Amino acid sequence: MNSSFPLFPESASTHAGSVDALFIIWALVSIFFTVLIAGLIVYFMARYRRSHPEEVGTDETAAVWLEIAWSAIPLVIALGMFVWGTRVFFDLYRPPANAVEYTAIGRQWMWKIQHPEGQREINTLHVPVGQSIKMKLASEDVIHSFYVPAFRIKQDAIPGRYTSIWFQATKPGVYHLFCAEYCGAEHSKMIGSVIVMEPRDYEAWLAGGAAGKSMVASGGDLFQSLACVTCHRAGDTGRLARGPALEGVYGHTVKLADGRTLTADDDYLRESILNPSAKVVAGWEPVMPTFQGQVTEEQLSQLIAYVRSLGSASPAGAATASSSPPVAATPPAAGSGAPQ
Amino acid sequence: MNTTAAPPVTATAETGFKRPHYLNAAYGVRSWLLTRDHKRIAILYLISVTAFFALGSLFALLIRLELLTPEGDLFQPDTYNRLFTMHGVVMVFFFLIPAIPAVLGNFLVPLMIGAKDLAFPKLNLASWYVYNLGGIFTLWAIVHGGVDTGWTFYTPFSTHYSNTYVISTALGIFITGFSSIFTGLNFIVTIHRMRAPGLTWFRLPLFIWSTYATSLIIVLGTPVIAITILLVAAERVLHLGIFDPALGGDPVLFQHLFWFYSHPAVYIMILPAMGVESELIAAFARKKVVGYKVVAFASVAIAVLGFLVWGHHMFVAGESIYAATVFSVLSMLVAIPSAVKVFNWTATLYQGSISYQTPMLYALGFIGLFTLGGLTGVMVATLGFDVHVHDTYFIVAHFHYIMVGGTIMGYLGGLHYWWPKISGKLYPAFLSKLAALLVFVGFNLTFFPQFILGYLGMPRRYWSYPPEFQVLNVLSTAGASILGVGYILPLCYFVWSMRYGKDSGDNPWGAVGLEWDTTSPPPTENFYTTPVVTHGPYEYNREEVHNRMSQEGTIG
Numbered sequence: 003m004n005s006s007f008p009l010f011p012e013s014a015s016t017h018a019g020s021v022d023a024l025f026i027i028w029a030l031v032s033i034f035f036t037v038l039i040a041g042l043i044v045y046f047m048a049r050y051r052r053s054h055p056e057e058v059g060t061d062e063t064a065a066v067w068l069e070i071a072w073s074a075i076p077l078v079i080a081l082g083m084f085v086w087g088t089r090v091f092f093d094l095y096r097p098p099a100n101a102v103e104y105t106a107i108g109r110q111w112m113w114k115i116q117h118p119e120g121q122r123e124i125n126t127l128h129v130p131v132g133q134s135i136k137m138k139l140a141s142e143d144v145i146h147s148f149y150v151p152a153f154r155i156k157q158d159a160i161p162g163r164y165t166s167i168w169f170q171a172t173k174p175g176v177y178h179l180f181c182a183e184y185c186g187a188e189h190s191k192m193i194g195s196v197i198v199m200e201p202r203d204y205e206a207w208l209a210g211g212a213a214g215k216s217m218v219a220s221g222g223d224l225f226q227s228l229a230c231v232t233c234h235r236a237g238d239t240g241r242l243a244r245g246p247a248l249e250g251v252y253g254h255t256v257k258l259a260d261g262r263t264l265t266a267d268d269d270y271l272r273e274s275i276l277n278p279s280a281k282v283v284a285g286w287e288p289v290m291p292t293f294q295g296q297v298t299e300e301q302l303s304q305l306i307a308y309v310r311s312l313g314s315a316s317p318a319g320a321a322t323a324s325s326s327p328p329v330a331a332t333p334p335a336a337g338s339g340a341p342q
Numbered sequence: 343m344n345t346t347a348a349p350p351v352t353a354t355a356e357t358g359f360k361r362p363h364y365l366n367a368a369y370g371v372r373s374w375l376l377t378r379d380h381k382r383i384a385i386l387y388l389i390s391v392t393a394f395f396a397l398g399s400l401f402a403l404l405i406r407l408e409l410l411t412p413e414g415d416l417f418q419p420d421t422y423n424r425l426f427t428m429h430g431v432v433m434v435f436f437f438l439i440p441a442i443p444a445v446l447g448n449f450l451v452p453l454m455i456g457a458k459d460l461a462f463p464k465l466n467l468a469s470w471y472v473y474n475l476g477g478i479f480t481l482w483a484i485v486h487g488g489v490d491t492g493w494t495f496y497t498p499f500s501t502h503y504s505n506t507y508v509i510s511t512a513l514g515i516f517i518t519g520f521s522s523i524f525t526g527l528n529f530i531v532t533i534h535r536m537r538a539p540g541l542t543w544f545r546l547p548l549f550i551w552s553t554y555a556t557s558l559i560i561v562l563g564t565p566v567i568a569i570t571i572l573l574v575a576a577e578r579v580l581h582l583g584i585f586d587p588a589l590g591g592d593p594v595l596f597q598h599l600f601w602f603y604s605h606p607a608v609y610i611m612i613l614p615a616m617g618v619e620s621e622l623i624a625a626f627a628r629k630k631v632v633g634y635k636v637v638a639f640a641s642v643a644i645a646v647l648g649f650l651v652w653g654h655h656m657f658v659a660g661e662s663i664y665a666a667t668v669f670s671v672l673s674m675l676v677a678i679p680s681a682v683k684v685f686n687w688t689a690t691l692y693q694g695s696i697s698y699q700t701p702m703l704y705a706l707g708f709i710g711l712f713t714l715g716g717l718t719g720v721m722v723a724t725l726g727f728d729v730h731v732h733d734t735y736f737i738v739a740h741f742h743y744i745m746v747g748g749t750i751m752g753y754l755g756g757l758h759y760w761w762p763k764i765s766g767k768l769y770p771a772f773l774s775k776l777a778a779l780l781v782f783v784g785f786n787l788t789f790f791p792q793f794i795l796g797y798l799g800m801p802r803r804y805w806s807y808p809p810e811f812q813v814l815n816v817l818s819t820a821g822a823s824i825l826g827v828g829y830i831l832p833l834c835y836f837v838w839s840m841r842y843g844k845d846s847g848d849n850p851w852g853a854v855g856l857e858w859d860t861t862s863p864p865p866t867e868n869f870y871t872t873p874v875v876t877h878g879p880y881e882y883n884r885e886e887v888h889n890r891m892s893q894e895g896t897i898g
Contacts (some may be wrong), residue, residue: 007813010798039715056852069633091726149799163660178808190803268463279620
């Protein structure tokens with residue numbers, strides 16, 4: 003039998019402390035009430051033990067103030083913990099503006115991870131200490147759940163949409179990465195490691211691997227090879243243009259043909275690639291074919307990363323850059339995850 | 343309450359004439375399978391749910407054996423996934439939901455309200471047949487290889503990726519749902535229309551209040567799971583895009599529909615146990631339940647609020663953080679009536695006359711375990727905390743504290759309390775107390791380590807696990823084997839007592855309540871004359887009660 007026998011999980015992210023604090027206070031409250039109730043029961047059992055077979059209890063009933071007290075006190079405690087827990091929760095789901103976006107795609111039964119710089123890993127995730135990292139999650143098949151106990155984070159990866167959660171690692175080490183949502187036969191084998199490194203070691207690791215192209219660069223290549231560029235020509239608003247130019251679109255308001263408006267985010271771009279006629283931009287005809295089945299989840303993420311990289315470009319600048327290959331136009335930027 | 347007239351014939355050795363009651367009113371298989379007597383139907387249900395409980399427990403045992411070691415070495419992963427799925431399906435739909443309403447509720451509702459039977463006796467019998475028909479569908483699926491989706495049937499795994507018997511299992515649940523609806527409908531009508539003269543709403547025993555609240559949930563909630571199952575079947579068979587994103591559906595929609603029923607279903611399981619608890623505490627402290635109206639309305643509040651909290655199962659499923667906030671605060675609110683009940687039960691012991699009989703041991707165990715189950719429930723309703731423990735063993739431990747520590751403790755306590763009423767016999771006192779102790783100790787040893795495992799991060803539904811989790815898993819498996827013995831003992835001595843047990847007399851506990859005003863076992867028509875009720879359900883400080891105890895004697 004294994005000799006190591008932990009009773010408390012490792013803490014390796016900035017979230018760990020706040021979640022543990024919630025847990026410890028709740029545990030103390032629970033212990034208090036459990037001991038109180040159990041103590042009263044044992045005391046009453048001894049004190050009021052039936053002394054002869056025909057004995058009956060009194061007609062005593064609790065005073066109204068007691069009923070009010072034991073309704074109000076739990077209510078106040080619960081509401082207090084609700085407010086605190088909600089603050090911790092909002093923090094878990096609201097990444098800071100400087101968070102770098104990594105992508106994890108779940109499939110039966112592995113995690114496929116891509117770094118913004120283009121490194122790909124399966125079931126391992128290397129991250130530097132001290133960097134806020136937003137995990138963007140998707141799934142190729144069933145629902146999975148990205149769970150790193152040492153970071154106290156968990157988020158389901160759902161087919162057909164993007165979800166995300168963020169963390170900032172605080173301690174170098176190797177930590178479990180689990181799939182927490184039951185996903186079929188090898189669910190318990192869909193586990194891996196998060197390897198937290200000092201920034202210097204992380205840079206060395208990045209440099210040592212066969213990096214390939216960055217997310218944005220790969221997306222730019224796809225933009226060419228899938229011929230997106232023929233219709234979505236940068237700066238082209240002329241007679242021959244068949245689709246809106248994508249510069250400056252990401253994170254901005256889009257007006258649709260049916261009069262609605264929405265903010266162009268990852269899910270909108272994803273839908274517009276896979277199901278283009280669902281939300282057509284005002285002023286354009288629904289002529290785009292679907293790319294469902296032609297692009298993988300990973301390629302979708304790359305395409306979206308590329309379109310997002312165009313987001314910050316001013317329309318004028320984009321027009322001049324339109325003739326040059328998009329790959330060169332946009333170096334991978336750490337802050338690209340945050341809409342401006 | 344006016345004591346109903348004494349039985350026309352007293353059972354005495356001299357006359358050698360057996361007093362007629364529902365068990366000896368007729369003999370033969372036909373007299374049971376075609377009976378319309380609510381008490382006999384309760385016995386039929388008792389046999390059926392016991393069989394399903396045994397099956398579900400067997401699956402649990404096999405799961406715990408696999409988890410003794412970190413490596414998956416006893417079963418193939420596919421087999422393990424089927425085991426925990428079938429454990430959940432059988433326990434939830436074929437044991438926990440029907441157990442207390444269909445067995446104790448069926449037996450007691452007419453007796454407690456002074457009625458001759460339920461409002462629709464044939465519908466009642468039909469519900470038992472429908473339950474078994476659903477059970478047969480599910481058993482068919484088990485025999486042919488089972489189902490591996492988890493009892494939650496999450497899409498798109500269940501509609502597209504699983505190659506197991508999803509449809510037949512789900513159809514079994516669909517059919518069994520109708521038996522729940524029949525029973526719930528029957529209780530609602532009976533409680534409204536068939537109360538004895540003078541039995542006003544606030545003179546009803548608390549078991550009736552909680553059964554009534556449960557019936558409301560059953561009737562309103564069960565159709566939703568039925569529709570959900572049909573939609574899953576439609577997607578699986580006809581490839582309609584409802585939940586599968588590849589077909590244009592939304593997988594999270596399934597979770598909304600599923601939990602819209604399945605969270606209230608938790609209250610279908612626990613509310614009747616709370617009702618039993620109130621009866622046990624009153625009877626074995628011989629005292630009015632403190633805050634009767636508060637406890638009664640708490641049941642109704644739980645039933646209503648229980649419908650508004652389903653989203654707390656989806657805090658990490660991509661639900662909007664604002665929706666999550668609303669579901670979190672509502673989940674906090676639904677915990678308050680439960681907490682209030684716990685305080686009222688505890689306060690009832692104050693200045694009571696507390697007996698240490700077996701049913702009371704279960705009742706006191708229930709309070710302790712339910713308190714811990716409830717508190718950990720509020721913990722997981724806390725958003726920031728839930729993210730870490732969601733889908734881990736912390737959740738497994740939490741809901742077993744409610745389902746096993748609450749519902750099964752209540753069910754066993756109730757069976758021990760009313761067994762003399764059901765069978766007219768006593769079971770061995772020492773052995774039954776030993777069993778209660780084994781259940782309590784075994785239960786805690788099984789499930790407490792799982793709280794720690796969960797906070798350490800062990801996900802649920804894992805067939806193999808990292809080695810550092812082994813010690814706690816071994817403790818859990820050891821506890822499960824003790825728990826198993828604790829469950830087998832009552833089965834043995836209850837069966838034994840039917841033939842060899844001492845006669846219990848009509849009211850061995852010296853309890854009050856209409857069900858104890860008639861003979862044990864009761865005649866087919868329940869009462870020799872219709873009782874007339876003049877006071878509340880737990881009035882022990884009365885001359886009449888005292889006189890009766892002196893005359894008949896009690897073992898309390």
